[in-house]
Amino acid sequence: MSNPLLSVSGLGISTVQDPRTLVNSVSFEIMPGEAVGVVGESGSGKTLTALSILGLLPRGVAIAGGSIIFNGTDLTKADPETMRNLRGSDISMVYQDPMTALNPVMKLGRQLLEVIESHEKLDDGSVARVEAALREVGIPQVERAMESYPHEFSGGMRQRVMIAMALLLSPKLLIADEPTTALDVTIQQQILALVSEQRRKRDMSMLWITHDLGVVANLVDRLIVMYAGNIVEAGTVQEIFTNPQHPYTHGLLSSLPSRTDKSRKRLTSIPGVPQKPWLVGNTCGFAPRCFKVTAECTASAPKLVGSLEKSVACFHPMGDK
Amino acid sequence: MSLNIVNVEKRYLNRASGTTINALNGVSIKVEVGQTLGIVGESGCGKSTLARAVVGLEVPSAGSITWDGKVIDNKAKDRLKSHHSQVQLVFQDPYSSLNPRQQIENSIAEAIEVHGLVAKDKITDRVTELLVMVGLDPDLRNRYPHQLSGGQRQRVCIARALSAEPKLLVLDEPVSALDVSVRAEVMNLLIDLRKNLGLTYIFISHDLAMIRYISDVIAVMYLGKIVEFGTWEEIIENPVHPYTKALIAAMPDHSIIGDPTMLARTLEGEVPDPVNLPSGCSFHSRCALAVPSCSIIAPTLREISNGHLVACSEV
């Protein structure tokens, strides 16, 4: 087995002032060519984890510990120029909201060319390269698109442009932060199809962030489930969906109505609301909502144990079926 | 008692560009008391406009909407203690649908107070009753919206709608904005309320799974028109319209794993601009079944089996 492309270990993220933990000691690896999904609800720390890899954490939020080793370089310690060189070329990112992630006052062509400009020299072929990239993601009338502004495009088209931008320099790792959440289902499906097709073609690694289990079910190889700033469960898609170990994962899966289920039986719900990561402390963050909770759960935090195929952070896992 | 939507059209004039947006293009549907109508469609299909028209927030450009035989319009003076309070709406975003400067208790009590629905000294009791009914701790009554979670807020919104003692509740994407783990609770609550209070629902969503879960009958909308209508089983199990089929195929489903066909493209292109509606069948530009006549003749809803209507000439 080859070395992991990205290896995150013990990553902690917190606010700078009155430090509040937002992500607590997260560790995972992505192998070359592998697609990993991160699933979690809002506030679970999934987006921050993704942003921290590229050093794009918002103001007032910073990495509090741990390391992010990409291709042998620790990104948490890299100098700004190294990071800049990495961004957009080796690692690129697609964002949640295609409405706001593109500069509204810059022509799309210009925004794509900027990627090349930042890493290579612009030359006569650059425009053609950009046009080819746009064509590849299914943008019609590429010449016109180059001269258009983001607002002249629909959400789906914008997200295609974002993907073209991200793929322009053939990155080794594509990070996608809920790129289809803002889109309609039919468009979402188009985008998912596009991304998985491109990934296969380029043998690219991918980190896909989402709150929608349905989206990643057929897209990624392995899945990480986050809750309240911690990874509660990780493993292959097959394992997690068919045999969830963590009560949270389990509850989540059974709370979703399925299209194959014809009984319309009452949905199982998880009582309560998601915990704030900084209130978790040294406990299991899911304990207040867990039906299997014991004193142990609030006395210390469970560690994530298991293999790459399947690991869980729980004192009372669901057990195999 | 029933809600009768007859040939409703709604157009907006965009002054800046001098263009007309065709939001609803002739929608007819009837909702019987006690029934839950699910409306599904993608953004821009007119489902929210229809919801607002049903509660009187929008006046149709043509056609009529009647509840219990009486026309619903936006004249506020008629709404006071009138049949209109029998139709209430729950919005998608529980963050923007509560007045941030009003305590929960006041939000719920206001309609009761204004319309004198219960005696003054009974209002507190009634609010408690409503809070309990939607599964909230009555101790939350003095909180402000920003102190509640999304799920709690949506429950408050439901309680507020119920305070007007409605018969018909229009639910416009009521769980879309909620965290995944709390959606089920709210869905369950809605189902319980329907049973306990004998409510009629119009449940609007882009999420077929939710629609499927709660609806008795489902209407599929595309570009301001109903393209297919039928019982939930018929629509989900036996979709006929190519758009409905595509919608169902595109629905992400966690119960199917590692199936690469789930990532196949089922529908090309995007929804056309409602300013320039395609001629004929508005779906023809994206339809695999389209024949030349589809771009000329606009199909009307026709019954293909008992209670299953579809607007397509090729099925």
Next chain:
Amino acid sequence: MKRDPLKPKGGFYYYMQSTSGIVGAILLLFMVIVSLCAVFGWLPHDPLEQNVEFAMQGPSSNFWFGTDEFGRDIFSRSLDGMRRSLTVSVSAVSIAATIGVTLGILSGYLGRWFDQLIVRLSDVIFAFPAILLALAIVSTLGNSWYQTSLAIAVVYTPIFIRVARGPVLTVKEMDYVKVTRILGFSSLRILRKHILPNVTAPIVVQVALSLSWAILTESGLSFLGLGTQPPNASLGLMVSEAQSIAAFAWWALFFPSAFITIVVVGLNLVGDGLRDALDPARRSS
């Protein structure tokens, strides 16, 4: 007393989180103390009393800020001037805010021809030279401090119309306002209970900023003889009167100018603090 951790944090809490706000509040406190001294007459000298023997004296233990050409105590006059400047600007801004906010809210809420009318009217005043307007008001109505206030108020009303109308247009479309219409509430109730409380933030900030502008406007009008009437002192009038003697008596110009600076800086910082405190986006973070 134990604080209920769930009790909402008031605007004050958020206000005190802002450095500008704290500095502004301190300066504002200073202004209030100074004005109160003048209100209660806790002044070393009568601000109007002329004493030729002491004319044009520099700062001393008797006259802390020196005297002007009439031998009046500039310290006492500065304090009294602060009170008067605040009186003029507070009343001007109160009038402008009351009328402007009312019209702005109605205009935004009612829309249609009424909105058109109000927007046109405020455009008319916007495009009109303020000096001419002030001249008209002062010369037809007289020139007590309240007429000056009125003149400034007229000039500032359109600003408040705009400041109030904009948020109303937004808030009107908010779901919680739409709900009230579905619930069958009267327009008056919707305006009072649901719209007004939610458009106050920009208005409150505007009030703080306008107060500081009003003081400067008053000084500009005084410079042209249309503001506070001598011998009464307002900070602006003192500065404009001191212009001619500044060459021999720097103190006559310096101290009132410094007071103006304190007022303007203070009110702007308070405005910044309020903006921070009332911005829900900043609150949530």
Next chain:
Amino acid sequence: MSFGERISRILLSTPVLRIGSILSTLFGISIFVFLVLRVIPGDSIVGAFGIETGLLTPEQIAQLKVYYGIDKSLPMQYISWMQSFLSGNMGYSYSTGISIASLTAKALPVTIELALIGTILGVVMGIAIGTFSARKPGSIRDFAGQLFGLMALAVPGFVLSTTIVTITANKFHYFPNGYEFVRLWEDPWMNLQQMMFPGLVLGIAVAAPVMRTTRSALLETVDKDFVRTAIGKGVNARKVQSRHVLRNSLIPIVTMTGIQFGYLLGGAVIVENIFSLPGMGRQVLYAITKREYATVQSSVMVFAILFITINVITDLIYRKIDPRIKK
């Protein structure tokens, strides 16, 4: 589409509405200035003759009223003013006998040049200092920048003006405004010297709000998603700042600048007096004291047209910098 629909679409279209609203605003202003002037005590005769008016016989006063056109009823006075205003000469200044159009033709460029110089200086200073401040919010340099902004707000223009005049003239024996005013095309060098100080005074007044707007707009834009996108694709910090952050912060800055430019037109009065520039501010102020109705009215209308023009220009600039605004 029926004929009626087409007509109503044209009538409701933006350009027509826009022009309609501009015309109605101008009409409102014309009525307003006309009435305001009539309300202020004192008429053209008093304005022209001062205390000597008392020496005039009733016949003379009657003749003067005819001469000044104030013998007619108010509506007639308004109509005849409007006629002359629309005919292009805008009426005549009674003291000089020169048409107001030609007076304005001389005074207006001065004020516009002054306001432009003030605006340019103000915008340059404001954006520079605002950027300087926003680079490190909360730092010493931010404090210094903000302090400048607040000070510039707090010092009245007339204080700054007289201070500059006194210091440069008395200490450096330099006061270009003592020479006769020269126009830009006659002697650009001299003209710029004469415009420099008044322009600076107005510039500082403009710089304060522009600085504050710039600072807050930059701080707001820096947190926008597309800035993160730009950083995320490896654009270097300098280009992120100029292409993405500053460019997108321009809209509030342009708005603020437009407003300030409008205020400058009015605020130029004091500066034009102190620096002896024969601009519109002085023309209006003088005409007000002399109760030269036609001059005041027509000048105010010119101001209003200018003010509206600035609004339109601001709009055009929006369209230029923000492609989202529909053409």
Next chain:
Amino acid sequence: MKLSKKFAIFSISTALVAGVAFVAPAQAASKDLAIGVTLDIDKLDPHTSTSFSTVRALGLVYGSLVEVGPKLDIRSGLAASWGFNADSTELRLKLRKNVKFHDGSAFDAEDVKASLNRILDVNTKAAARANIATITSITGSGLSVLIKLSVPNAPILAALDGVNMSMLSSDDIAANKIGKTVNGTGPFKYVSWEPGQSVKLEKNVTYWKAPVKLDTVTFRIIPTEASILAALNAGTIQFSVLTSPTVALQVGKNLNLYRTPGLGYVTLQLNARVAPLNKLDVRLAIQCAINRAEVVKTAAAGEAKVVGPITSPAYASDPDDRPCPNVDLAKTKKYLADAGYADGLTIKAIVSPTQYATASGTAQNLKAQLAKAGINLELDILDNATYVSRWLAGDFAAAVANNGGRIDPDTMYTRYFPSTGNLNKVAGYSSATMDALFLKGKATGRAAERKLIYKSISQELENNAVWIWLFAPYEYRAAAKNVTGFIPLATGSLIELRVVDLK
């Protein structure tokens, strides 16, 4: 770093602008005098203008029959000599020889007749018509003129001075060119007028008196006096007219300052027709409560002369010749008690601070002084035109006024205090005694006799505390050191620029 670069560019460009600024333009070789004034002229017709600035500028262009000298003596102007008949009803003038208008035409009796008739014509609206309204006929030819008067009127001679009495070309009058072309006999020729900016004049080489040394004179309008002083200090102008004492006090040793008490005076006008000022006791109470020296010290920075009603040196009133030469609060108290206002009273006074430099200070000090005597002087501060309207309508109880003076007390006050005076409403006072005294004054030719009459008038005014005369502000002319030979005149005229040289 990006910012520092931006700043570098910014500071370099600022430095460039500043550097350029300090390169002063080269001096011209010809003798050009630039005069800084605050106000523009308002018209080119010398007969109808009333503004000081117009009078000052056109005074260099036009000539009048007589002139008023530095000691307010009447000197010959375009009339070389003159004489009255015994009862002062006829004035015979002998005109100066070889006087030419700027257009080259000769000046003679025709021009005098045409000019005076133009002034007398009601339709002209001439400002000084009232002063010569007693003229019944003007005859003459060549260089002699005979003026007949309806009543004995010796003071009319003094009335012939000034720009409002300018001699115009009869041809111009006939051609109706007055106010459009400027054609005078004065030391300077009119060149151009740029409204709001400047009036340009050039040397008249054919001037009848001594040759003019200055090549050009330019009146430059600089609206604030502080800026005028700045321009003087910077050397961009060489001469100026100032009225503000505080600005005058800032004139440094690098300049010459000419300080002349003017004929105008600042007074607290009391409207004796309005209660409570209709009571003599109230008016006297006010008179006794005011320390005029203090007003001068505070409002005029000590830069003025305390005066009585008549300011002309030849007839000057003794400022102390009045019931209360000095402040006497005891007397005030008594007067107030007699009037029934022992507890004090309130009087409203109108004042226009933009009218003249000392207005606001005067009003403020008067208010402060009267306050000590229990009289509340409520100030009604108005813009100039509003003030004038109310003043003309007599719509005030008191007015802080700065009124112009004339060298002859008759022309100075005949419009105010006789009951027939057209400003008597403004004066607010008349009496039979006053009417008789004015009639007598007009008819008397002998100077000594006239002095006595006007002394009586002055006493009558002061004893009745008709108005409270305060002080005569100085008129200032500040000039660069290289401006030589200037003689200031109390009338405000700059005519002596005809002898000024520029070294």
